[in-house]
Amino acid sequence: MAKKTTTKRVVNTVNAKVQNLAPHTEDSTGQMMTTDHGVLINDDQNSLKAGPRGSTLLEDFILREKITHFDHERIPERIVHARGSAAHGVFQVYESMAKYTKASFLQDPSVQTPVFVRFSTVAGSRGSSDLARDVRGFAVKFYTEEGNFDIVGNNMPVFFIQDAIKFPDLIHAVKPEPHNEIPQAASAHDTFWDFISLMPESAHMVMWVMSDRALPRSLRMMEGFGVHTFRLINSQGKSSFVKFHWKPLLGVHSVAWDEAQNISGKDPDFHRRDLYDAIENGDFPEWELGVQIIPEEDENKYEFDLLDPTKLVPEELVPVMKIGKMTLNRNPDNFFAETEQVAFHVGNIVPGIDFTNDPLMQGRLFSYTDTQLTRLGGPNFHEIPINRPIVNVHNNQRDGHMRQIINKGQVSYSPNSLGGGCPFQAGVMEGGFTSYTEKIDAKKVRERSKSFFDHYSQATLFYNSQSEPEKAHIVNALSFELGNVKTQAVRERMLAVLLQIDKGLATQVANALGAEIPKIEFLNQSIPADGKPANYQSKKVKSSIATSAALSMAGTVKDTIKTRKIAILAANGVDDKSLTSIKDALTAEGATAEIIAPKLGNIQSAANATIAVGKSLLNAASVMYDAVYVPGGANSVAALAAEPDAIHFLNEAYKHCKAIAAHTQVAELLRYTYFSKKLDADEETMHADGLIIGDNLKELTADFITAIAQHRFWDREKSRKVPA
Ligand code: HDE
Numbered sequence: 103m104a105k106k107t108t109t110k111r112v113v114n115t116v117n118a119k120v121q122n123l124a125p126h127t128e129d130s131t132g133q134m135m136t137t138d139h140g141v142l143i144n145d146d147q148n149s150l151k152a153g154p155r156g157s158t159l160l161e162d163f164i165l166r167e168k169i170t171h172f173d174h175e176r177i178p179e180r181i182v183h184a185r186g187s188a189a190h191g192v193f194q195v196y197e198s199m200a201k202y203t204k205a206s207f208l209q210d211p212s213v214q215t216p217v218f219v220r221f222s223t224v225a226g227s228r229g230s231s232d233l234a235r236d237v238r239g240f241a242v243k244f245y246t247e248e249g250n251f252d253i254v255g256n257n258m259p260v261f262f263i264q265d266a267i268k269f270p271d272l273i274h275a276v277k278p279e280p281h282n283e284i285p286q287a288a289s290a291h292d293t294f295w296d297f298i299s300l301m302p303e304s305a306h307m308v309m310w311v312m313s314d315r316a317l318p319r320s321l322r323m324m325e326g327f328g329v330h331t332f333r334l335i336n337s338q339g340k341s342s343f344v345k346f347h348w349k350p351l352l353g354v355h356s357v358a359w360d361e362a363q364n365i366s367g368k369d370p371d372f373h374r375r376d377l378y379d380a381i382e383n384g385d386f387p388e389w390e391l392g393v394q395i396i397p398e399e400d401e402n403k404y405e406f407d408l409l410d411p412t413k414l415v416p417e418e419l420v421p422v423m424k425i426g427k428m429t430l431n432r433n434p435d436n437f438f439a440e441t442e443q444v445a446f447h448v449g450n451i452v453p454g455i456d457f458t459n460d461p462l463m464q465g466r467l468f469s470y471t472d473t474q475l476t477r478l479g480g481p482n483f484h485e486i487p488i489n490r491p492i493v494n495v496h497n498n499q500r501d502g503h504m505r506q507i508i509n510k511g512q513v514s515y516s517p518n519s520l521g522g523g524c525p526f527q528a529g530v531m532e533g534g535f536t537s538y539t540e541k542i543d544a545k546k547v548r549e550r551s552k553s554f555f556d557h558y559s560q561a562t563l564f565y566n567s568q569s570e571p572e573k574a575h576i577v578n579a580l581s582f583e584l585g586n587v588k589t590q591a592v593r594e595r596m597l598a599v600l601l602q603i604d605k606g607l608a609t610q611v612a613n614a615l616g617a618e619i620p621k622i623e624f625l626n627q628s629i630p631a632d633g634k635p636a637n638y639q640s641k642k643v644k645s646s647i648a649t650s651a652a653l654s655m656a657g658t659v660k661d662t663i664k665t666r667k668i669a670i671l672a673a674n675g676v677d678d679k680s681l682t683s684i685k686d687a688l689t690a691e692g693a694t695a696e697i698i699a700p701k702l703g704n705i706q707s708a709a710n711a712t713i714a715v716g717k718s719l720l721n722a723a724s725v726m727y728d729a730v731y732v733p734g735g736a737n738s739v740a741a742l743a744a745e746p747d748a749i750h751f752l753n754e755a756y757k758h759c760k761a762i763a764a765h766t767q768v769a770e771l772l773r774y775t776y777f778s779k780k781l782d783a784d785e786e787t788m789h790a791d792g793l794i795i796g797d798n799l800k801e802l803t804a805d806f807i808t809a810i811a812q813h814r815f816w817d818r819e820k821s822r823k824v825p826a
Pocket of ligand 1: 183221239240255266446462466470
């Protein structure tokens with residue numbers, strides 16, 4: 103009998119995933135071309151023919167292999183979250199979390215755990231735009247020394263539905279309509295709102311999706327949430343409930359809806375490019391992992407049910423404890439092999455973490471493996487390099503399509519004596535996983551818990567917690583989306599749902615739709631999704647808090663311009679000092695400043711210096727940037743004033759509430775803009791509006807940097823609309 107020698111797996115986690123991927127990477131630099139079977143290819147330009155003008159011969163194994171492989175290059179795209187962008191990185195805990203969990207990657211602050219993170223939109227196809235109004239997926243795979251742990255979360259802390267059985271309905275409703283496959287990557291159509299208006303439990307999530315959270319400025323500036331309540335288990339077997347949060351160090355920021363729509367045309371890869379470029383530039387995105395820990399004895403303490411995924415735990419009730427940091431520091435080498443083939447699973451957990459009975463999570467536990475079987479072609483998707491854990495895998499699973507491992511020996515079953523009993527089961531002390539022994543004594547029923555019936559109070563809490571501009575954006579978003587709905591009855595039903603959330607909100611949306619708000623308060627009369635009114639009645643409980651600051655983006659990080667993109671509009675004759683001093687100052691603060699001129703190539707400054715142009719007005723658009731600066735120089739200003747695209751650039755930047763700075767000499771150009779009247783105000787009023795004009799370069803720079811860090815001056819939207 104084989105001797106059992108090791109009890110604990112020892113893994114060097116630093117760079118473990120890099121080493122683990124290395125044998126699978128392929129670099130053709132300096133190599134000669136071969137077939138898939140290793141035969142050197144002498145001619146990759148011409149197929150084998152009967153004479154130079156003759157027909158192609160079936161014998162040509164090189165052509166057949168190449169075309170056959172090409173014909174099969176696509177795999178089914180993910181049914182949801184098809185469009186994604188990913189990066190490698192590391193996670194490090196700040197201090198041991200042993201009090202709450204025995205998970206090894208949360209014990210030792212010196213250990214770096216490799217991670218792979220994939221961000222995604224939900225509804226659109228693989229080739230759709232990054233800037234669709236949508237939830238963003240935020241899926242993290244930790245390659246821990248105890249196996250893979252995945253937090254497969256979103257950038258919003260709640261979900262549309264309470265029970266997994268409704269997921270196919272939700273997705274069918276939001277995806278393009280089946281008769282004509284319209285619209286792509288958009289919820290602004292009849293089937294989505296038809297479903298939502300009949301599902302009052304979605305009210306809270308709908309508020310999030312109609313808010314600016316659905317239009318992130320960058321994937322690097324989004325929060326992430328595990329959504330469901332999970333369990334942490336410590337080495338004594340004690341369990342606590344936990345909600346996972348990712349808090350971006352750059353803060354949470356969004357773009358304007360009109361801007362999002364423009365970006366979708368100008369650069370549908372806006373988020374993907376931004377993430378890729380930031381990592382290539384060494385601006386590594388960072389998030390802190392936060393946990394809300396709820397003692398098991400507090401399970402029934404709140405007015406909401408911890409198992410209900412349409413509810414969040416307000417940070418005022420349970421603060422978020424920041425326990426570690428994740429840094430994304432390496433782009434994938436190959437999009438398909440890594441980003442496309444990565445397979446996340448909410449069921450990938452490690453000892454020290456466990457599930458709860460959240461009925462949405464329970465359904466997900468089945469779905470993720472099931473979908474990979476089709477998408478990745480069989481049961482061996484865990485052997486694809488990006489999915490492999492950094493620890494060795496030993497079990498009696500065998501065979502199947504594309505099996506990579508060559509298992510040795512005679513035995514593939516347990517118990518066995520012929521293989522010496524190997525592989526052994528691991529005892530608890532050896533790190534073997536055991537499920538939390540939760541007591542369950544229940545009747546088998548198809549029912550919704552009554553503690554899930556409050557469908558509106560947190561929707562109201564969310565709305566009430568927003569700043570005025572954020573509220574206005576929600577009103578506009580609902581007006582836009584419902585304005586695209588053709589069926590009058592659906593719009594009216596939605597107005598009735600909104601009425602339960604906030605009367606002012608419902609009234610404003612009704613106004614925009616040219617409709618009346620429904621006369622009846624239909625609380626407790628909402629259409630029962632399951633046709634059993636007695637079992638399924640919406641109600642609204644009294645929330646223990648009126649507002650929650652964490653739900654608004656207004657108070658987010660606003661003290662840095664790191665990684666922000668600033669456009670500098672210039673032409674021949676630009677004043678050297680007013681260009682270079684501000685450009686250098688912005689760069690020193692970690693921002694990128696790009697010179698945009700009427701034409702590509704170079705411009706000559708007033709002092710005759712040659713300055714390289716980054717983009718022409720034809721290639722660039724204001725929606726690609728966070729702020730605009732126009733330096734002085736009479737000829738440059740005159741040249742720009744003659745360019746309608748330059749005026750449009752400024753108008754649009756103003757419309758999207760971005761900081762705009764200009765040297766005093768630029769007045770001639772600014773006169774042509776729609777915001778020219780604003781320039782007559784005093785300095786304080788202008789600064790409050792994000793307009794920084796001056797000739798003292800030191801002050802101009804400092805004020806501009808402060809303004810860019812504010813992200814946006816949403817109050818501009820209150821006054822005259824800019825027809826940019
Ligand atoms: Fe998913 N989800 N989901 N989901 N989900 C998938 O798995 C599913 C849900 C989430 O970047 C699919 O591999 C069901 C909530 C992310 O690869 C699929 C239910 C949350 C990703 C699937 C949910 C998520 C997915 C499609 C309700 C936030 C992208 C491809 C019971 C907590 C992961 C795949 C990536 C992907 C099923 C609900 C997040 C079909 C059945 C709630 C971030 O298996």
